[in-house]
Amino acid sequence: MIIYRIDDRLVHGQVIVGWIKNLGLKWLYLIDNEITENQQMIMRLTVPQEIEFKILNIANVKDEITRDLSDKPGMILVKSPSEILSLLAAGVKIKKVHIGGLHFKPGRSQYCEFIFLSPKEVEAIREIISHDTVVMVQSLPSRREIPVEKLIQK
Amino acid sequence: MIGIIVVSHDGVAEAMVKCCETIIGKLDCLETISFFSDEHLIDLEKKFDVALDNLSACNGILILIDMFGGSPSNIAIKKLSQNPEIEIISGFNIPMLLELISRSNLGDVKELKEKLLNRSKAGIIDIKGLIKERLKK
Numbered sequence: 001m002i003i004y005r006i007d008d009r010l011v012h013g014q015v016i017v018g019w020i021k022n023l024g025l026k027w028l029y030l031i032d033n034e035i036t037e038n039q040q041m042i043m044r045l046t047v048p049q050e051i052e053f054k055i056l057n058i059a060n061v062k063d064e065i066t067r068d069l070s071d072k073p074g075m076i077l078v079k080s081p082s083e084i085l086s087l088l089a090a091g092v093k094i095k096k097v098h099i100g101g102l103h104f105k106p107g108r109s110q111y112c113e114f115i116f117l118s119p120k121e122v123e124a125i126r127e128i129i130s131h132d133t134v135v136m137v138q139s140l141p142s143r144r145e146i147p148v149e150k151l152i153q154k
Numbered sequence: 155m156i157g158i159i160v161v162s163h164d165g166v167a168e169a170m171v172k173c174c175e176t177i178i179g180k181l182d183c184l185e186t187i188s189f190f191s192d193e194h195l196i197d198l199e200k201k202f203d204v205a206l207d208n209l210s211a212c213n214g215i216l217i218l219i220d221m222f223g224g225s226p227s228n229i230a231i232k233k234l235s236q237n238p239e240i241e242i243i244s245g246f247n248i249p250m251l252l253e254l255i256s257r258s259n260l261g262d263v264k265e266l267k268e269k270l271l272n273r274s275k276a277g278i279i280d281i282k283g284l285i286k287e288r289l290k291k
Binding site (some may be wrong): 013014017018044045120140141142143 | 175176178284
């Protein structure tokens with residue numbers, strides 16, 4: 001099982017406790033080209049040591065995640081829909097993506113309590129869906145999944 | 155499932171449970187009680203009785219209180235004298251509350267109490283000390 005999650009808070013309580021500990025995930029790969037040294041240091045400190053944690057650049061992601069990861073449950077974490085598009089463009093097969101949280105910043109409008117999107121991000125999500133990838137909004141495993149189309153069609 | 159009552163002064167219990175539910179999701183069989191400065195002890199005791207009544211179908215009761223010696227603690231001890239099966243922990247914290255999500259696969263309330271005690275202590279960390287320790291490795 002591989003969970004693909006879009007969450008602009010990246011590594012935080014919902015990810016560590018709500019998903020990883022709760023579902024017993026074994027690995028967490030963060031895919032991001034813009035993350036600072038300082039952010040990396042903080043994440044390496046807070047991710048539980050028994051979790052295999054990697055921070056990967058989009059350019060070298062393919063070798064890492066095309067090998068068979070699905071024998072152990074884990075999570076691929078990104079901060080926005082565009083990283084998912086890059087993965088799809090690199091030939092990674094993704095059946096389903098969860099949007100766990102995209103919070104307010106200038107240029108984004110609100111779609112639900114924890115989802116704010118810019119017009120560009122809405123476009124990117126439509127493009128992800130056009131790859132036959134299901135996109136669901138879901139903050140936590142115990143909460144109901146909502147198809148993102150329901151939010152962005154209005 | 156084991157019934158939990160989280161009790162504090164001034165809305166701390168409700169706020170901390172809300173925080174945990176944001177992190178891990180809904181906590182079932184859980185009641186919160188706050189004691190406010192304009193309330194009488196009898197009001198607080200009534201809240202305990204309502205909570206205990208709501209959890210009467212549960213398999214054991216664990217009461218978590220904010221601090222030892224306050225009014226919530228005093229009433230909890232009074233309830234213990236009426237029902238010796240109740241377990242009480244004082245000084246609850248967020249790491250302790252987060253452990254409650256997995257309580258459905260636990261046996262009895264004593265086992266849960268031990269688990270929460272261990273977890274709450276492990277959640278208190280000297281972060282500079284942790285960084286130094288990791289850098290040594």
